[in-house]
Amino acid sequence: MKLGSLTRRLGLAAVAFLVVAACGSSPSNATASCSESTAKTANAATACGGMDALVAAAKAEGKLNVIALPPDWANYGAIISAFSAKYNITVNSINPNGSSQDEVNAFDGTSRAPDVVDVGQAVALANTAKFTPYKVATWSDIPTGAKESTGLWFNDYGGYMGIGYDSTKVPAITSVSDLLGSAFKSKVALSGDPTKSNQGLNGVIMASVANGGSLDDVSKGVDFFKQLKQKGNYVPVVGTPATVKSGQTPVLFEWDYLSASHGKDVSSWKIFVPTNAIIGGYYSQAINKDAPHPAAARLWEEYLYSDEGQNLWLKGGARPVRQAAMTTSGKVDAAAAAALPSVPGTPQVPTGDQTSKASQYVVANWSQAVS
């Protein structure tokens, strides 16, 4: 889902395989059942005979293929383990550092294809023909603008673009233009290649908005990085937990929820979100229309959008899409919510169209600006 993303600990996430002792294998609900063909087209749990039948069908499939979910991205490691333990389903997690495009590229019709994807908006919009509509039980909690009306895709979690920095290596950042100062020589990096990574592109969009541009005008952001490059402050390395830990990227444009996780490696790590350029971004869930494990795919979505799943994302520092509804109902993990960086101002979220236009501009101008 994200390029140049987090750790390279492939092995850790290759197969999350947990077996619980209490694996009551007999489906308890004998009256309602959900055959594979029913599951394939079910657009809600009720169409599959209800939650119990869906759980039974998913358990019978026994497997779920996921892709591009780094274990330290929005707490996915814990989410996969918890899902696997709760339903006794083996989760096959492939290519954890892949991009959103890699996710849909992997829809190859085989039994190894991803059942579900977690993709950036541009990829979600461009590939609706490959998804199947599904509405989770908590569908009504998802704001209208954050979902495709039939359920082809629906936002899952998001955050704001911030600038993380090691406060022992650079002075406190109070505005984006601070980065042009001499104290930041060879220190500033992006967490993705903006010509192809959603996160990297949003970093440039944020720099643009902070420098007089707008969501429709990313050119100021490209100019800003050109200046950074000319001053020798720009490091053309994609920031990852590894580069932060080793000190190669002491100042890093990144989603705030990912940046927050560097605190465990670098205790002096801080996050700055510019009040004049709060750029929000959501990722979306979608189900592969040829999912090899259709029931497990649907159960995974039900789990992610349950209070439990949403709170796990929240613990990872991401803002789950049902957070507002759960705050009202009192189901939200208050401690985790309080730990989120405060965002003083009005967030702006680029539309798919704005993202696509920004991408075209960046693709055409980025390499000249920074090389």
Next chain:
Amino acid sequence: MRGGRRLPLSSIGVVPFFAYIAVFLLLPTAIILGGSLVAPDGTISLANFAGIAKPYMAKSFANSILISAVSAVVGAFAGALLAYAVVTGKPNGILRRSVMSAAGVVAQFGGVTLAFAFIATLGTVGFVYVFLQERGIDIYANGVWLYDQTGLTLIYLYFQIPLMVVVFIPALDGIRPQWREATESLGGGTWHYWRYVAGPLLFPSFLGCTLLLFANSFSAYATAAALITQGGVLVPLQIQALLTSETGSSSPGFAKALALAMIVIVLVVMTLYTLLQRRTAQWLR
């Protein structure tokens, strides 16, 4: 059997080779050719090739060619000098044996490991950089060039020079000491020897080896991908971006058109290489 048609028994031996070529060279090339003709809207056209002319793409091609040319020429000269030094030493001396085996190993050292080796030594937290910095020498005073074309050229030289040694030594070995003696007995000096005897003999081989180095760095991908993680400075990196872009700029057909353009360039270079090798071969046996 003599005079008649031979049973193609001897050609059975090369079947695995041709099968290998078919599966790993011809088939992928055919797929790339086919894919490059499919425009984004699904029709068959040459639209993808028009994209190569876009300024930023043309710049990537220029960068790729420049880096390959510089690293090939510098690598060829440095490698040839080293090879000459080795050849003029004892044929089975310790120098020759150690240089040859070291060159053989290092010429194949590339990719992520090589990029990492440079990042760990010359990177912004690399020990050589930090060591120099503590003594007041900042090699990155004007920006971090390690992650630029400059750095990439330097890193490519790491395998280009030894590769030149490996491929050029056979040509140098073909030069017989008697030719030099003959030159001298006819009254020629060092200049005459190099200008009229060794130079013309070695030049085709030298040029051919330079072309080989060019193709070697032109097609290199992993080292550049591991080092330059941002911005498609080189064509292979542009191809990667076009295949994996998650911001709406993914275009597999265009990527294949770029790949085909690269294949054409390498094909031209390798054809020249073969012609030069053929010319060299008549002397060096």
